[in-house]
Structures are given as structure tokens and as C-alpha cells.
Amino acid sequence: MNEQDAVFAERSRPSDDLTNRSVASFLMAKLAQFIELTAEERACLDSFESEPDHIAAGELLVRENDPLTRAGVLVDGWCASYKLLSDGRQQIVNFILPGSFLGLHANVFKYADHAISTLTPCRISWFDPQEITGIFAAYPRLATAIVWDAAREQSFLMERVASLGRRSAYERFAHLLIELAILLEKRGISQSEGQIFPITQTVLSDALGLSTVHVSRTLRQLRKDGLIEPDTKRGVAIRDFEGLKAACDFDKTYLHETPVPAKTEQAITT
Amino acid sequence: MNEQDAVFAERSRPSDDLTNRSVASFLMAKLAQFIELTAEERACLDSFESEPDHIAAGELLVRENDPLTRAGVLVDGWCASYKLLSDGRQQIVNFILPGSFLGLHANVFKYADHAISTLTPCRISWFDPQEITGIFAAYPRLATAIVWDAAREQSFLMERVASLGRRSAYERFAHLLIELAILLEKRGISQSEGQIFPITQTVLSDALGLSTVHVSRTLRQLRKDGLIEPDTKRGVAIRDFEGLKAACDFDKTYLHETPVPAKTEQAITT
DNA sequence: CGAAATATTGACAATGATCAACTCTTGTGG
DNA sequence: CCACAAGAGTTGATCATTGTCAATATTTCG
Numbered sequence: 001m002n003e004q005d006a007v008f009a010e011r012s013r014p015s016d017d018l019t020n021r022s023v024a025s026f027l028m029a030k031l032a033q034f035i036e037l038t039a040e041e042r043a044c045l046d047s048f049e050s051e052p053d054h055i056a057a058g059e060l061l062v063r064e065n066d067p068l069t070r071a072g073v074l075v076d077g078w079c080a081s082y083k084l085l086s087d088g089r090q091q092i093v094n095f096i097l098p099g100s101f102l103g104l105h106a107n108v109f110k111y112a113d114h115a116i117s118t119l120t121p122c123r124i125s126w127f128d129p130q131e132i133t134g135i136f137a138a139y140p141r142l143a144t145a146i147v148w149d150a151a152r153e154q155s156f157l158m159e160r161v162a163s164l165g166r167r168s169a170y171e172r173f174a175h176l177l178i179e180l181a182i183l184l185e186k187r188g189i190s191q192s193e194g195q196i197f198p199i200t201q202t203v204l205s206d207a208l209g210l211s212t213v214h215v216s217r218t219l220r221q222l223r224k225d226g227l228i229e230p231d232t233k234r235g236v237a238i239r240d241f242e243g244l245k246a247a248c249d250f251d252k253t254y255l256h257e258t259p260v261p262a263k264t265e266q267a268i269t270t
Numbered sequence: 271m272n273e274q275d276a277v278f279a280e281r282s283r284p285s286d287d288l289t290n291r292s293v294a295s296f297l298m299a300k301l302a303q304f305i306e307l308t309a310e311e312r313a314c315l316d317s318f319e320s321e322p323d324h325i326a327a328g329e330l331l332v333r334e335n336d337p338l339t340r341a342g343v344l345v346d347g348w349c350a351s352y353k354l355l356s357d358g359r360q361q362i363v364n365f366i367l368p369g370s371f372l373g374l375h376a377n378v379f380k381y382a383d384h385a386i387s388t389l390t391p392c393r394i395s396w397f398d399p400q401e402i403t404g405i406f407a408a409y410p411r412l413a414t415a416i417v418w419d420a421a422r423e424q425s426f427l428m429e430r431v432a433s434l435g436r437r438s439a440y441e442r443f444a445h446l447l448i449e450l451a452i453l454l455e456k457r458g459i460s461q462s463e464g465q466i467f468p469i470t471q472t473v474l475s476d477a478l479g480l481s482t483v484h485v486s487r488t489l490r491q492l493r494k495d496g497l498i499e500p501d502t503k504r505g506v507a508i509r510d511f512e513g514l515k516a517a518c519d520f521d522k523t524y525l526h527e528t529p530v531p532a533k534t535e536q537a538i539t540t
Numbered sequence: 541c542g543a544a545a546t547a548t549t550g551a552c553a554a555t556g557a558t559c560a561a562c563t564c565t566t567g568t569g570g
Numbered sequence: 571c572c573a574c575a576a577g578a579g580t581t582g583a584t585c586a587t588t589g590t591c592a593a594t595a596t597t598t599c600g
Contacts, residue, residue, distance in 0.1 A: 034378075064523070065523055081428075083428060083429070083431075083432040085432070085436055085437070085519065086519045086521075087519075089436040089437075090436070091431060091432040091435040091436045093428045093431045093432065094428075105417075105421040105424075106531075107417070107531070107534050108414065108417055108418035108421050108526075108530065108531070108534065109418075109425075109526050109528075109531075110526075110528045110531055111523055111526075111528075112523075113425050113428065113429075113524035113526065114425075114428055130537055133537050133538070136406075144377070144378065147375075147377070147378055148378035148379075150420070150424075151375040151378050151379065153424065154375075154420075154423065154427065155379075155384075157424065157428065157431060158351075158353060158363045158364075158383065158384055158427065159353070159383075160431050161353075161361060161363045161427060161430050161431055161434060162353040162355070162361040162363065164431060164434035164435045164479065165361040165434045165478075165479030166355060166359040166360070166361045166479060167355070167359075168587075168588095169588070200545090200546065200547090201547065202545085202546070202547090208435075209434065209435030209436060210588075210589085211588070211589050211590075212546085212547080213547090213548085213549090213588085213589075213590080213591095214587085214588055214589070215547095216546095216548060216549085217588090219547095220548085234547095234597080234598090249355065249356045249357075251356075253334070253335055253381055253382075253383045254383035254384075256378075256379050256381075256383065258379075258380045258381075261376075261377070261378070261379075261380055263400055264378065264400070264403075267400055267403050268403070438555075438556095439555075439556070470577090470578065470579090471578070471579065472578070472579090480557090481556070481557050481558075482578085482579080483556085483557075483558080483559095483579090483580085483581090484555085484556055484557070485579095486579060486580060486581085487556090487580090488556095489579095490580085504565080504566090504578085504579095541600100542599100542600095543598100543599090543600085544597100544598085544599085544600100545596100545597080545598070546595100546596075546597065546598085547594100547596070547597085548593100548594080548595070549592100549593085549594080549595095550591105550592095550593090551590105551591090551592090552589100552590085552591085553588105553589080553590070554587100554588085554589070554590090555586105555587085555588080555589080556585105556586090556588095557584100557585080557586070557587085558583105558585070558586090559582105559583085559584085559585095560581100560583090561580105561581090561582095562579105562580080562581085563578100563579080563580075564577105564578080564579070564580090565576100565577080565578070565579090566575100566576085566577075566578090567574105567575090567576085567577095568573100568574090568575085568576095569572105569573095569574095569575100570571100570572090570573090570574105
């Protein structure tokens with residue numbers, strides 16, 4: 001295990017704060033932002049996270065055009081979903097953080113339209129995508145929370161579209177860092193200070209739609225401006241959170257960190 | 271009504287082919303790609319499309335940060351969802367075509383994270399977003415089709431991320447044209463030849479993440495290469511569909527034009 | 541330790557943005 | 571229905587951001 005993995009492993013369980021509140025996993029920590037989970041609901045989610053497989057970093061989990069046969073919960077580790085162009089160019093579409101579902105639309109799609117790879121060593125619990133159908137029938141509140149989660153994923157994508165279309169490299173970079181930092185923190189994955197992301201510049205370039213060379217330069221500029229840690233060799237650590245937010249004019253509306261709307265709450269609490 | 275609107279109106283109902291097959295609306299034409307709609311299901315959808323409001327072109331339907339209170343079906347016309355940056359830059363995230371839902375996540379989100387405007391005169395049927403909950407309980411097949419539709423929207427977003435991140439202006443342009451042409455055709459909105467999009471270059475620039483000047487130049491190049499119509503003054507008409515596909519190395523996997531997977535079909539046909 | 545991957549740096553090229561002037565459309569109001 | 575204003579599109583010149591290439595340094599990992 002290298003240093004990077006060690007850093008990562010250290011953050012590999014929900015923070016004390018969250019475990020004390022009986023939120024036993026990152027998935028639950030996430031969904032609990034939206035609804036308060038009952039004991040049954042927690043048990044149900046638990047069954048989806050049991051006995052995760054251990055998978056090394058850099059493994060291809062889903063290939064583009066593969067038939068979709070399984071779904072999973074990323075119990076721990078980072079993955080990325082990305083699209084490949086025929087000439088080798090690739091674009092990371094989304095970072096997948098602990099507590100995220102993988103391949104949840106296997107129910108409705110036959111073939112994968114994007115690839116998924118592990119970025120770090122991961123623990124993944126696989127399940128039959130059809131099981132989701134059962135949840136939707138038996139646990140309406142959980143179903144709504146999962147819908148909320150999926151809708152949020154879409155909001156993140158929209159924000160990424162805006163970033164890639166209209167923000168400069170520098171702004172894009174700052175924006176991505178803030179987004180990840182907030183998500184990690186809300187899910188109880190991060191440490192309070194000096195958040196470190198276990199991602200290489202090559203990965204960053206594919207996420208930001210830049211060349212690796214330009215990522216290196218932008219990173220240096222961010223360091224010079226005192227926004228990120230100057231000494232970090234691999235990965236990125238935030239130094240000035242507020243400064244980064246200012247640099248990209250961050251608006252957190254799209255994170256939808258608000259609990260379930262009252263009307264919906266009523267409707268799902270039969 | 272100007273000429274552009276006239277062109278648009280001429281295409282404002284499902285093609286004969288589709289009406290003959292009792293697909294009475296663009297929404298049904300879309301969902302019918304995924305499941306065969308029963309009479310009850312059609313009736314249910316019908317109730318969501320009744321008595322549409324007529325709305326002029328260029329109207330703001332949803333402002334960013336507005337509370338989400340209503341959902342709708344775009345019965346006819348084109349809309350765009352877009353994000354605004356504080357300094358005036360804007361990015362179109364998605365074109366909304368006839369037969370699309372508007373604001374379907376009002377159930378789970380409190381505030382809009384993107385704006386929606388009409389691009390052409392539109393007909394929109396508004397409904398209370400909570401009604402969707404009823405559908406999901408009463409019409410499982412319809413629910414699955416709507417989930418399929420939402421998942422597809424997400425696939426489109428991913429493809430847009432790939433375009434903005436890794437494709438050149440020329441490729442992006444070609445790709446968008448092909449995508450729109452296919453969607454329109456599948457929904458029975460288009461005419462067989464010389465597909466015309468009722469969108470100005472200003473709108474295109476916000477969709478492609480380019481300046482209007484560069485859109486004008488790219489458009490000219492596409493004309494010179496014989497891929498689009500040379501004479502069209504407003505809007506864009508495709509001349510060489512295959513050529514455009516080749517120009518952006520179009521891969522239609524992400525459109526997910528395949529009907530419901532067998533396993534899911536079984537699960538929802540109780 | 542050594543190979544392979546990752547990161548850095550400088551020089552140069554290219555894609556696309558900006559500015560400004562101008563033309564052509566389109567829609568409105570008298 | 572015409573005139574005119576506003577919007578949309580075009581063009582050229584110039585500039586800026588970002589990409590490409592190549593050489594080198596540094597880390598990581600077997």
C-alpha cells in the first residue's frame with residue numbers, strides 16, 4: 001500500500017460523529033441528508049452493502065457497450081465514470097464517491113453508454129439490479145430518497161456541463177475541488193482540514209477537459225494564489241476554501257442539500 | 271407569426287405514420303419506444319397533456335433558485351434549460367423537445383438549479399408534481415418508462431459533457447445536429463428531408479459553449495463541406511446526415527433506443 | 541534498484557475569444 | 571404598409587487560452 005492509499009484508507013470509514021448517530025455507511029450518511037432513516041430502512045440498505053468485494057485501483061468495472069447485468073454500492077473508495085472517443089480521447093463524466101450506487105439503470109438500459117473504473121482500491125457490494133424494483137414497492141420513503149439521489153446526480157452533471165462550456169480552466173478546477181470537498185464532508189468522508197483528493201493530474205485532466213500540461217500549470221497557479229497546499233506531491237489538498245469558492249463564484253444550489261419537501265414527505269409517509 | 275414559426279408549426283404534430291398507430295402525442299411517441307402503451311396508460315398520459323397553455327417564444331418558465339411548484343409536459347415547441355453564471359455567461363444544458371417533461375424533480379428538490387425558457391412558441395400542460403407519485407403506484411409500466419426517460423436524459427447530459435470536454439467546435443456542432451435530428455425523427459416530429467432546427471446562432475453558441483462569432487464560422491465550414499444546407503438563413507438544415515455522423519464519429523449507444531429489457535418487462539407486468 | 545508512470549518546464553502552434561465595423565433580417569409601431 | 575430599431579449574422583484583425591511536442595525530473599511500484 002503506497003502513501004496515497006494510506007491517506008485514503010485513513011478516511012475510509014464514516015467519521016465518529018456520524019457513526020455515533022448510527023449512520024453505518026456512506027450511503028446512509030448521504031440518504032440521511034434527505035430523509036431520516038428508520039431502523040427497517042437502515043436494515044434494508046445494509047443488505048445492499050453486505051460483503052463487499054475488494055477491488056484494486058485502476059480496474060475497469062464496466063466497459064462501454066457492455067451489457068448491463070449488475071448494480072452495486074460503492075462502499076468505499078473512488079471510482080470514475082467516463083466516456084471514450086474512438087481516437088483515444090476520454091472525458092471523466094463523474095467522480096463516484098463512497099456511498100454511491102453503480103449502474104442503477106441496468107433496469108432500463110441494455111448496454112452501458114459509459115465506462116466505470118476504480119481510481120483507488122475499492123470495496124463494492126454487487127446486487128441484482130432487479131432488486132431495486134422490490135425496494136420501490138416496499139420502501140416508498142427509501143425509493144424517494146434514491147430518486148432524490150439520482151436527480152442530484154443529474155444536477156451535478158448539469159453543473160459540469162456549465163463548467164466545461166463556460167468556465168476557464170482555473171475556475172473549473174476551483175469549482176471541482178469545492179464540489180468534491182463539500183460532498184466528502186457531507187458524507188462524513190473527509191477530514192476537517194487539508195482535504196486531500198487521491199487523484200492524479202492525469203485523472204484531473206480527463207475530468208476537467210484539459211491537457212495534463214495545462215492541469216500542471218493551473219495547479220501551480222492555484223498554489224501560487226494560496227488556494228491549495230503548496231507541498232502536496234500527489235493529489236490535491238485545499239488550503240483556502242473560501243478563496244476557492246470566490247475564484248469560481250460557487251453557488252451551492254445545485255447540490256440540493258435540503259431535506260425532503262413537506263408535500264412529498266406527506267405523500268410518502270402513508 | 272414569422273416564417274420561422276410557420277416552419278415550426280408545420281411540424282407541430284406527430285407524423286401521419288405515428289397518428290395512424292394511435293400515438294396521439296410526442297410524449298407517447300417517445301415512451302412507446304420503450305414499452306407498448308396500453309389504452310389505460312395512454313389515457314393516463316393524456317390527462318397530463320390536456321388543455322395546454324400557449325406560451326410565446328423567449329419566455330422564462332423557471333428562474334434559477336425559484337421554488338419548484340409545478341411540473342409540465344411540453345406538448346409542443348422547443349425549450350432550453352440553462353445555467354447562468356453571475357457575470358452573464360450562460361450555458362444551455364439541454365434542449366427540451368416536444369414530448370418532454372418539465373421540472374419533474376419538483377418532488378425532491380425545493381429550488382430550481384437551472385433556468386428554463388421557451389425557444390419557440392410552446393404549448394405546455396402544467397400539473398401538480400405530486401400527481402406523479404400516484405402514477406408510480408398505479409401504473410408500474412408507465413413508471414418504468416418514465417424512469418427510462420429520466421435515465422436517458424442523464425445519458426444525454428453525459429454525452430454533452432464528453433462533447434464540451436473533448437470535442438472540437440466542429441465535432442460538437444455535428445454531434446448536436448445528429449442528436450437532435452435522431453430524437454426528432456424518433457418522436458415523429460421531423461420531416462424526412464432537410465431537417466430544420468428553429469434555433470438561432472446565439473442559442474447554438476450557448477449550447478455548444480462557443481462564441482457567436484465562432485459558431486458563425488463553424489457553420490460556414492459545415493456548409494462548405496456540404497454537411498448542412500447552404501441557403502438557410504435562420505436555423506439549421508441537415509444536408510448530409512452520414513457525413514455529419516462521420517465528422518463527429520457518432521455512436522448512438524447513449525440514445526438507448528432499445529425497448530425494455532426482458533427481465534424488467536417481466537417484473538413490471540405483474 | 542530500475543522501469544514505468546507521473547509531473548514539470550519551455551517553445552511553439554492552434555483553437556477559439558474578443559473587438560469592431562458592417563450587413564442583413566425581423567418585428568414593431570406609427 | 572413602410573420605416574426604423576433591434577436583433578442576428580458576417581467578416582477581418584488581433585489576442586488569449588489552452589494544446590502539442592519534446593526533453594527532463596520526480597515518484598511510485600514491482
